[in-house]
Amino acid sequence: MNLLFAATELSPYAKTGGLADVLAALPAALRRRGHSVACVLPLFRSIRETLPELRPTDLVLSAPLGLSLQSARIWEGRTDRDIRVFLVEKEEFFDRTYLYGPPGTDYADNASRFFFFSKIIPLLAQHVQPTPEILHLHDWHTGLVPVFVRAGRLPFRTLFTIHNLAYQGNFWGLDFPLTNLPASYFSPAGIEFHQHINCLKAAIVFSDRLTTVSPRYAREIQTPEFGCGLAEVLHERKYKLSGILNGADYTRWDPRSDPRLATRYSAGNPDAKHLSKDLVAKQVGWEPSDAPLFCLISRLTAQKGIPLLIEIIDEFRQEDSRLIVLGEGDPSLQESLLGLARAFSQSIAVRIGFDEAFAHLLLAGADFLLTPSLFEPCGLTHLYALRYGTLPIARETGGLADTITSWNPVAGQGTGFLFQAPVASAFAEAVRRAKEVYRDPPSLREMRQEAMRQEFSWERSAAAYEEIYQRLIGSAARD
Structure with a gap:
């Protein structure tokens, strides 16, 4: 299968939490299983400084952002696990010290930054070879991608993974013109939530399938205690929600082989x-x-x-x-x-x-x-x-x-x-x-x-995702 992952973190190049580790390990596990896998991220400053052999391509993509037309050059590189990665270069949005804002705060223009990134992802997917069959999207920063795919009638299936429901990408309704979507999308049946744009709700409503990162959490987020206001939205769509446990990357975290330890050890000792x-x-x-x-x-x-x-x-x-x-x-x-x-x-x-x-x-x-x-x-x-x-x-x-x-x-x-x-x-x-x-x-x-x-290896997790990808491709063929 041909898969394109889209996210904002990838260890060790851009990281604030576990999402980065997932994007480092899961694509590599899927590639070992014979699939074509690539990733797309913003070209953050930390990536530019740490990803070796990063090179610009000739591809420049443009998308409207409200009343202005914004452009981005696409760069390409490979991770330390030989995964192909595309980077969206827009210096005024992504060449910053922090990914989302200084600790405890958010950049004031995060709506513009990540709405634009979400618009570029499906445009880029149309240029990637082999053409992706599935866009695997992660957390709210890519939450509008399923909406743009659906609105543009693009030939991709979308799988969206919720890594933490508490982070939803809520923005004032006044930011809606930045999406350039028809007015009907700003409604309770669309991306509107209590007069705000809610990027996570958008992904829940418009993606073809949903996953989260453990079976129990998939059940918990359908309850008021853990649903962070979206429990009812999720419960109504539980038919397309699965919980797949994250894996542990034992190539980097194993005391039998860890080069950072002076003395290695094992379960036997x-x-x-x-x-x-x-x-x-x-x-x-x-x-x-x-x-x-x-x-x-x-x-x-x-x-x-x-x-x-x-x-x-x-x-x-x-x-x-x-x-x-x-x-x-x-x-x-x-x-x-x-x-x-x-x-x-x-x-x-x-x-x-x-x-x-x-x-x-x-x-x-x-x-x-x-x-x-x-x-x-x-x-x-x-x-x-x-x-x-x-x-x-x-x-x-x-x-x-x-x-x-x-x-x-x-x-x-x-x-x-x-x-x-x-x-x-x-x-x-x-x-x-x-x-x-x-x-x-x-x-x-x-x-x-x-x-x-x-x-708890990633191989087991990759096999579970593989089953969902196969169902998505099967449903596309039936359509």
């Missing part, structure tokens, strides 16, 4: 973790210790449960525990965590930003990964943690619930510690259960080995 643990301690200025080491590697936002972590911080500033936080996000949450690190410097360390080399070492050295998310569509870090024998402590929601088996002391089985209610007391109780297992070395070793034997 998980005890070698302690060597990485000592290195982690030295990197944050601590002496090595036998105390359990907890880590959190995440965007620092309320959705990720950071206020819950702050509320139970006493669990980690005692002599029997240590905590390292790696991430960035909400400035107020960052400052709160940094303040705690200053006050309790021998048991709490915080690094703001994302250091991938340190993230690998930290997952290898830590005993437990904290994932107290209020909701979690899938999550990737905990999948990596399982392979490293770093046991997740997580809220029972979304992809976390689909992939972690909570420790059962009677059966002596489990790969992590789940808690249900999104409250501090439940989170703290799960942390204490983890500490109990840590004090029982045989149980700890058994849990680590079971966790490291879990298999």
